[in-house]
Structure formats: C-alpha cells, structure tokens
Amino acid sequence: xxxxxxxxxxxxxxxxxxxxxxxxxxxxxxxxxxxxxxxxxxxxxxxxxxxxxxxxxxxxxxxxxxxxxxxxxxxxxxxxxxxxxxxxxxxxxxxxxxxxxxxxxxxxxxxxxxxxxxxxxxxxxxxxxxx
Amino acid sequence: xxxxxxxxxxxxxxxxxxxxxxxxxxxxxxxxxxxxxxxxxxxxxxxxxxxxxxxxxxxxxxxxxxxxxxxxxxxxxxxxxxxxxxxxxxxxxxxxxxxxxxxxxxxxxxxxxxxxxxxxxxxxxxxxxxx
DNA sequence: TTTGAGATACGAAAGATTTAGTATCTACTC
DNA sequence: GAGTAGATACTAAATCTTTCGTATCTCAAA
Numbered sequence: 001x002x003x004x005x006x007x008x009x010x011x012x013x014x015x016x017x018x019x020x021x022x023x024x025x026x027x028x029x030x031x032x033x034x035x036x037x038x039x040x041x042x043x044x045x046x047x048x049x050x051x052x053x054x055x056x057x058x059x060x061x062x063x064x065x066x067x068x069x070x071x072x073x074x075x076x077x078x079x080x081x082x083x084x085x086x087x088x089x090x091x092x093x094x095x096x097x098x099x100x101x102x103x104x105x106x107x108x109x110x111x112x113x114x115x116x117x118x119x120x121x122x123x124x125x126x127x128x129x130x131x
Numbered sequence: 132x133x134x135x136x137x138x139x140x141x142x143x144x145x146x147x148x149x150x151x152x153x154x155x156x157x158x159x160x161x162x163x164x165x166x167x168x169x170x171x172x173x174x175x176x177x178x179x180x181x182x183x184x185x186x187x188x189x190x191x192x193x194x195x196x197x198x199x200x201x202x203x204x205x206x207x208x209x210x211x212x213x214x215x216x217x218x219x220x221x222x223x224x225x226x227x228x229x230x231x232x233x234x235x236x237x238x239x240x241x242x243x244x245x246x247x248x249x250x251x252x253x254x255x256x257x258x259x260x261x262x
Numbered sequence: 263t264t265t266g267a268g269a270t271a272c273g274a275a276a277g278a279t280t281t282a283g284t285a286t287c288t289a290c291t292c
Numbered sequence: 293g294a295g296t297a298g299a300t301a302c303t304a305a306a307t308c309t310t311t312c313g314t315a316t317c318t319c320a321a322a
Contacts, residue, residue: 179300179301200299
C-alpha cells in the first residue's frame with residue numbers, strides 16, 4: 001500500500017510553491033523562497049521541507065548541482081489546471097462544466113473585457129472543431 | 132480573536148455535507164446521512180459532529196424541532212460557487228477568469244454540447260449588458 | 263586540511279481535519 | 293413516572309498539513 005489517500009491535488013502551501021516553480025521553470029530552495037512575498041517570512045528550512053514533500057509526492061523532481069538541489073515540476077501547470085477544474089466541476093457544479101461557466105459569467109465583477117475574451121475563446125474552439 | 136485562519140472555504144467533508152443540504156434545502160443529521168452513498172459508511176455521531184462544526188463556522192444554522200435539530204445552509208450554493216471560482220482564479224489562473232475558461236474549453240473531454248451551452252451563456256450575458 | 267558559510271536531512275511540535283466513542287438528554291409508551 | 297429508542301454533547305484518537313529546529317554534510321577559501 002502506497003498512500004492512504006491517492007491525493008493528486010495540491011494542498012494550499014504546496015500550490016503556493018508549485019506556482020513559483022511554474023513561473024521560474026525550475027529553481028533551488030533559495031530561488032523559490034526569494035519569489036515569495038516578503039511578508040511571508042518563511043524559514044528556509046520550512047521551504048526546504050515543503051519541496052521535499054512535493055518530491056515525495058512526485059510533483060517535482062530534483063537534481064543535485066554542486067551542493068544544492070534544483071527542483072523542477074513533473075507536472076505542467078496546464079495539466080494541473082485541467083485536473084483542478086475537473087475536480088471542482090464534479091464536486092460543486094454537478095459535473096457540468098457549462099454550469100461552472102454560467103456562474104462565472106453571472107458574476108457581476110466580471111469585466112466586459114474578460115467576457116469578450118471568453119467569447120472569443122469559445123468561438124475559436126468551435127471553429128477549430130468544425131473546420 | 133475569533134479564528135486563527137479566516138477560512139471562508141469549506142473543507143472536503145464540509146463540502147460533501149453542504150452539497151447534501153443544498154440539495155435537500157434543509158435536514159436533520161439522519162436526513163443528510165441517508166443522502167450519502169451507502170459505501171460511505173460514516174458513523175451517525177461523525178455526521179453530527181460535522182454538522183456541529185459547520186454550525187460553529189456559520190455555514191449552517193440549526194433549530195430544534197422536538198428532540199432533533201434541523202440544519203439549514205446560511206449560504207446559497209450560488210454564492211459559494213462564485214466564491215470558490217474567485218479563489219481558484221486567483222490562485223491558479225493569474226486572477227484572469229478568461230484563462231480559466233480557456234483551460235476549460237481546451238479540455239479535449241469537453242463535449243460539443245457543453246461548448247455550445249457555454250457560448251450561449253456568454254452571448255446572453257453580452258446582450259443583456261449592451262441591450 | 264581545516265574551517266566556516268550555506269546547503270540538506272531528519273525529526274517533531276502545533277494546528278487543522280476527519281472520524282468515532284461514551285455519556286447524557288428527551289420525548290414517547292406503558 | 294420508569295424505561296427506552298433515538299437524538300445531542302462532549303471528548304478525543306488518528307491522520308494530514310504547516311512550520312521550524314538541530315544535526316549533518318559539502319564546497320571553497322585560507
């Protein structure tokens with residue numbers, strides 16, 4: 001038995017760290033720590049621990065360069081985004097992506113610009129499918 | 132000081148229970164427990180505890196009827212959906228809802244039908260704004 | 263080749279979440 | 293009004309998450 005919970009979703013702090021790694025492409029503990037907002041104030045060893053956990057869970061791999069480790073995502077951000085949306089859609093939107101979008105476009109805060117972008121995206125996808 | 136973490140998001144199990152309450156409108160511990168899939172096999176007292184926690188966190192209120200409590204969401208599902216999407220958009224989509232939809236419509240699994248529904252939703256919203 | 267700055271390894275405390283047990287309460291029924 | 297089925301209240305164990313401290317290791321400079 002490998003893991004009690006087959007969790008393929010990131011915890012809050014894990015996501016925070018993965019986001020920095022996705023932005024950097026790859027990096028050391030120090031690199032990631034430096035990307036965090038200064039008010040975050042995490043101990044260096046804490047950051048190292050989180051990256052170790054991410055490696056245990058196979059979200060990143062590391063290779064040694066000199067005395068430090070360089071961490072690199074094993075999972076593309078796109079892939080994780082899709083995975084997350086599927087999970088959310090299933091748990092909170094009756095497994096109906098359209099209802100997720102419905103909620104999004106109903107949001108009063110959504111700008112006209114964002115709405116236009118969304119329509120363009122959908123149109124492009126529809127054209128590509130038929131063309 | 133009220134809470135260490137001002138968490139306005141539900142945990143996994145809390146969401147599971149809120150989903151049943153949203154579907155039911157309201158219900159007792161027994162009602163919610165009966166809605167769960169039979170393989171879930173939660174102890175009655177566990178369900179009671181979870182509802183108590185939801186009440187402590189102000190996600191539900193209860194009123195006594197005879198010897199039981201009837202629990203009722205204080206938060207509409209719609210509202211919580213919007214809140215969740217905002218959070219997800221912020222944490223994983225650069226605070227750009229359009230990029231969230233981009234990922235959604237890029238998903239190969241998405242049906243033509245869902246895509247059409249999404250376009251209709253966006254169109255309707257754009258018309259309402261201008262008209 | 264010693265040493266020290268800076269890195270990793272490991273363990274563990276503190277907090278949050280999930281689950282359930284035991285004790286107690288409450289409304290009926292006899 | 294005593295007994296009991298079924299409900300709640302309270303406590304707490306087990307697990308997971310977040311955080312950091314101490315010990316150790318490693319490269320490079322003196």
